[in-house]
Amino acid sequence: MTQKERMLTASDFMGAEAPSEDDLYKCVHCGLCLNVCPTYLETGLETESPRGRIYLMRAVNEGRVKITEAVNSHWSLCLECRACEVACPSGVPYGHMMELTRTQALRRQPGSFSTRLFRWITFRQLLPHQGRLVLLARLARIYQRSGLKSLVSRSKALRLLPGNVDMLHDNQPTIPAEIFGPSSAVYPALGERKGRVALLSGCIMPLIYTDAMNATVRVLQHNGYDVVVPMGQGCCGALNAHAGVRDEARAMAKRNIDAFLAYEPDAIIVNSAGCGSTMKEYTLLIEEGSPYAEKAERFVALVKDVNEFLVTLPFQEGLGEIKARVTYQDPCHLAHAQRITKAPRELLKTIPGVELVEMEEASVCCGAAGSYSVTQQAFSQRLMKRKTAHLAEAGADVVATANPGCLIQLQTALNNADLPGRVCHVVELLDESYRAGVSSE
Ligand code: SF4
Ligand code: SF4
Known part of the structure; x- marks a missing residue:
């Protein structure tokens, strides 16, 4: 089908936020991505493989297929793990294509009332508002420590609910007493000072993994860096972007760009892989021609995963033994x-x-x-x-x-x-x- 024919066909991919044709037609169907794809490894089905999902994207683009619930189910089963990108010899930017596909799918197949409610609460009412997440974490801590959680687990009442609600409930991580977060404090470098870094606090890490956050600060201090946790920052927007809620993700990205650049750090350190990956791709999220485009480029150049950052330093090796x-x-x-x-x-x-x-x-x-x-x-x-x-x-x-x-x-x-x-x-x-x-x- 020619470009002109495609334009004459009513495609569900019409709209600003859709995978580009350049990207869609990069796939040469070689199949090298199949055996690294977890959903293909488990099912052996072409429709649950990267190649199959790209085929569906193309079919939608060409107007041969509509975004129905069945079509969307194959995209929804994708983990967005991006293992296929590494295996692909044609440089198909699968992760970005899937994010844009999900944005379109959300418009065509918004889902049941409960799905829409879940999305609205998670992506619009909670993740962009860290204060609400902190409140929720404090309530969860009371629930866990009051004995109510154990009581509900023992009663096995949650087994009556569909899905694995009981398992998710029973395995919820313990909320610590201390919650990590942005502050005006500067955690000073120990020993010879090498510079100043700004740490992403994020949404979930500071509520559940306070120990990992504090450990990150101490390890950076130990390696000669002043550490700041910039005020005004929030969730990186990764979960929103992956779910196709790109407008909210974009707003979250802009807030972080402003918050971090104001501190003029030598690097922006991230200890959560999902956040780091999204933050390194803020330039893909910001609209072309936006005043944020140049700022996003400066921001992206500073983002480093904590592992990546440490190994490039004259790094202080571990000192004490851990057997x-x-x-x-x-x-x-x-x-x-x-x-x-x-x-x-x-x-x-x-x-x-x-x-x-x-x-x-x-x-x-x-x-x-x-x-x-x-x-x-x-x-x-x-x-x-x-x-x-x-x-x-x-x-x-x-x-x-x-x-x-x-x-x-x-x-x-x-x-x-x-x-x-x-x-x-x-x-x-x-x-x-x-x-x-x-x-x-
Ligand atoms: S991103 Fe999706 S299609 Fe690609 S390897 Fe992961 S699960 Fe498979
Ligand atoms: S490896 Fe790349 S080019 Fe080959 S089938 Fe997978 S996505 Fe297409």
């Missing part, structure tokens, strides 16, 4: 979207006493994938089971990773299978090592 067998799970948005796989492993290897063991399929998605574990519970569980088998085989004392969704999902996998061991962020181990070194001096 542990450690395995590393690659977060998809670090390994595939940011192409960072060596840095976290190199950091772990510097810790005296750590034996790093590679797990089978360490770079295959664990099934967390942002809100996927809630919206696609059954498939998320399938991937978690697959990962559990590999975790059991690895037999590690510690599972290290670098993203909050993975931290939650992997700990749930260990708990459900009664496997020993703990899950933590790479920088937490590094921080433990530094502290062990200092206390033994």
Whole structure:
């Protein structure tokens, strides 16, 4: 079909925020992406593969297919893990295409009332408003500590609800007493000062993984950096962008661009892989010709994942011994979207006493994938089971990773299978090592 014929056909992809034809027609159907795609590995179905999903995008673009519920279901099952991008010899920017496809799909197939309500609450009423998330976390802490959570778990009442609500409830992460967040404080460099960095606090990490946030600050200080956690920042917008809620994601990006650039840092440090990947792609989110376009470019040039940043320094190696067998799970948005796989492993290897063991399929998605574990519970569980088998085989004392969704999902996998061991962020181990070194001096 020629370009002109396509324009004459009423396509569901018509509209500003749709995958470009340049991108859509880059795929040469070679199939090299199939065996790295978790949904294809599990189902063996072409429709659940990157190639199949791109085929559907093209069919919609050419007006041969409408965005129906059935068509959308194949896109919705995609984890947006972007493993296919790494395998693709034609440079198909699959992640960006899928985000734009979802924006279109949202317009054509807005879903049931409960789906729309879930989306409205999550993407418009909660994620852009950190104060509301903090309030929710405090209420959840009261619920957990009052004994009510245990009571509800023991009653097994939630098993009456559809999906895996009971499992999500029982495995909710413990909310700590202290909540991390932006402040006017400067955490000063220790030893010789090398510069000043600004840390993303984000939405979920500061509520649940306070220890990882504090560890990140200490490790950066230990390596000679003043650390600021800029006021005015908020959620990076990754979950919104992945779900196709791009207008809200764009507003969140602009807020962060202003908040971080005002501090003129040497680098913007991110310890959550999903956030880092979106922040490195803010230029794709900002409208062409917007006054934010130039600022977005400056912002993007400063963004560094904490693992990536540390290994490029004259890095302070781990000092104290941690006797542990450690395995590393690659977060998809670090390994595939940011192409960072060596840095976290190199950091772990510097810790005296750590034996790093590679797990089978360490770079295959664990099934967390942002809100996927809630919206696609059954498939998320399938991937978690697959990962559990590999975790059991690895037999590690510690599972290290670098993203909050993975931290939650992997700990749930260990708990459900009664496997020993703990899950933590790479920088937490590094921080433990530094502290062990200092206390033994
Ligand atoms: S993003 Fe992941 S799940 Fe989606 S098509 Fe690519 S490899 Fe498969
Ligand atoms: S590897 Fe790339 S070009 Fe080949 S089928 Fe997959 S998306 Fe298309």
